[in-house]
Amino acid sequence: MMSAVEASERLIELVRGNDDIANHADGCDAGTMAAAESALGAAFPPSYRRLIEEFGTWDIAGEEFLGVYQTLAMGVKLLGSVAETLDARSKYGMPSDLIVVMFDGMGGLVVLDPSHVDQEGEYPVLVWNPGVVDRENMERLGDDFGSFAYSLCQRAVTRWRESG
Structure with a gap:
């Protein structure tokens, strides 16, 4: 089984190898x-x-990740995960330790949960919906971000290529 960071490396290769259906910024x-x-x-x-x-x-292939970035128009403001996390915490009462990494497309937020760190320093990936306080009631999407994101993107690229 590959590690979470190895899965991230494979995702980087996937994005770079499918530049016709992928977009990305310049890094952080x-x-x-x-x-x-x-x-x-x-x-x-x-x-x-x-x-x-x-x-x-x-x-890539319709799957969007928030990441961290800045734009000329917004200046030094940290956009992506930072802006969306702070917004969800202040406006919707999201627990203060969760980190938003993407939208689930159904009104929920895909989040990382730092309260459960594994031996590699990875956090589980959950879906948080406004009003949910008990983490046991949150859907668990994966044990770590790298594996979750790589699997999701690999399926999305396959579907995209097969439908085209």
């Missing part, structure tokens, strides 16, 4: 990464960190 430097983690009050798990370092934010 160490200073921006540190500012993002400070703003969120939590470190990113290694597999998510690796993808943010590489792409900042990315999408």
